[in-house]
């Protein structure tokens with residue numbers, strides 16, 4: 001049994017495996033399959049200041065070794081989260097991290113401030129990278145100024161661990177990562193989904209209600225891994241790696257690329273117990289390779 | 303409680319022109335389930351069958367560890383399911399969603415209709431008949447006689463007729479008139495002759511909408527089982543939503559069975 005503990009800035013994790021926002025609900029949806037406290041953390045569904053109905057159906061299209069989604073941040077708003085959901089999840093024995101989205105820096109900051117007041121939420125993940133809403137989301141994540149403006153506003157309103165989730169739909173992800181680091185982000189997580197589309201050739205139209213969606217799953221892994229490697233080598237803050245992870249081998253690749261922790265998203269749909277299998281698989285690999293701690297392999301890939 | 307179970311394929315039999323009946327057995331304990339619930343099937347072996355496929359429970363006997371699925375071969379995933387052989391293993395996440403109305407709800411509907419005994423009509427179109435067999439058998443075992451009204455484009459697409467006949471009265475429509483009355487289920491003469499206390503429907507969306515509007519006009523309680531495309535099947539991804547009077551809800555978690563009064567079809 002190796003030491004699996006790691007950290008994202010001041011936030012210590014039991015192990016490096018967390019679940020990705022939008023793919024794991026509020027954790028409760030998976031509690032029949034795994035012991036949630038066996039995870040390093042759970043990033044809950046994207047939350048916004050006001051309730052959002054999300055996009056119309058169809059919101060999903062299967063693609064080779066992956067899927068496109070255009071859910072569009074459906075959620076009941078931060079006040080509902082605080083009053084109705086938080087009491088149900090606060091005692092889950094792992095870090096519950098809220099993914100925060102918005103359509104203006106003020107929105108983001110107000111939403112973050114309300115979550116700051118929740119004692120048992122130790123961190124937020126700022127989603128400046130949602131490709132599926134017009135008013136905001138990715139709009140901020142694709143320019144250094146946009147990203148910086150949101151992080152600046154939120155940093156003033158939020159005192160705990162601030163993770164900023166980056167969009168891969170940019171020319172230079174390293175520049176964006178540096179911009180958010182400069183504004184005081186405690187960590188970055190990457191990648192969010194890659195913008196894509198799919199066409200129904202019989203009906204001669206695009207399959208998703210808004211035309212495009214975000215690509216996730218094993219098909220994005222090489223792109224995500226490359227970006228994690230680049231960003232980890234360019235910034236001083238911790239990096240959380242995700243995109244296509246579905247096995248312990250995948251997770252170890254991200255750790256070796258420089259990620260201090262990882263998130264598992266789409267793979268939960270295929271195997272609702274995959275997250276804890278990845279925890280065990282990392283442990284077994286470390287043991288088999290004589291590594292005393294998972295921290296020994298973070299960033300070791302040349 | 304939901305679980306991930308590796309079933310063993312006992313038998314795969316062709317059913318009509320484009321479907322198969324899969325008989326599965328659980329190696330150990332099988333989770334409890336009710337009619338109307340579904341499973342998420344893992345289809346292995348191809349990059350094109352990445353996500354699990356949602357399939358209704360066609361019949362189940364938890365004590366015996368037996369589960370049947372009725373699968374229409376429409377694409378790569380279902381085609382692969384059709385190629386399974388006895389002895390193969392099949393990984394399911396189950397049971398998912400909520401079932402059709404239980405006895406209390408049926409009795410309440412009967413009382414509201416002013417009669418003492420429930421008289422449910424189970425309407426199925428195409429492979430939508432799948433969950434109705436389990437529901438009908440379940441009702442019969444509890445002393446409620448189900449009536450089935452089954453429709454398809456043609457005779458070869460009517461599935462499991464003999465099995466249904468063993469459980470209750472069966473009325474049939476085909477669009478080409480190759481079996482039963484010609485036309486759509488909503489045109490069947492039994493609807494003129496008899497009065498039902500509740501209608502329970504699963505089939506293609508246009509058919510369910512037609513039946514729902516018939517039931518609405520007649521003031522008969524009606525529930526439909528929706529088949530929106532799914533990813534997680536657990537209420538986690540919000541991909542399978544249907545618009546309801548309560549806003550967008552997940553069909554996999556809040557459904558797949560909905561009372562028509564909850565939907566915004568009209």
Ligand SMILES: Cc1cc2nc3c(=O)[nH]c(=O)nc-3n(C[C@H](O)[C@H](O)[C@H](O)COP(=O)(O)OP(=O)(O)OC[C@H]3O[C@@H](n4cnc5c(N)ncnc54)[C@H](O)[C@@H]3O)c2cc1C
Pocket residue numbers: 340351355356357358359372373374375376377378379380381429432433528529530531532558
């Ligand atoms: C709750 C639920 C219960 C279901 N029960 C059954 C059942 O008992 N038996 C059965 O045969 N099928 C059932 N279905 C439909 C079944 O899930 C799809 O037919 C199947 O996923 C198609 O997979 P494929 O790989 O063969 O086809 P694909 O290659 O994925 O698609 C082939 C065609 O089928 C359509 N399709 C894909 N997914 C769905 C879907 N969810 N609903 C309707 N059409 C779809 C596609 O648009 C495409 O035109 C159910 C669906 C749901 C949501």
Ligand SMILES: Cc1cc2nc3c(=O)[nH]c(=O)nc-3n(C[C@H](O)[C@H](O)[C@H](O)COP(=O)(O)O)c2cc1C
Pocket residue numbers: 020021022023045046047069071073099127130165191192193215216217218220242243244245263264265266267539540541
């Ligand atoms: C259905 C779905 C919904 C998602 N919703 C969110 C969200 O609300 N906020 C967010 O930051 N990312 C969201 N994501 C992106 C994932 O968290 C993750 O970044 C992405 O899917 C890549 O990881 P994966 O390949 O492991 O899934 C969503 C992804 C999917 C598939």
Ligand code: FES
Pocket residue numbers: 531532533534535536537538539540541542543552553554555
């Ligand atoms: S399929 Fe994921 S929420 Fe219904």
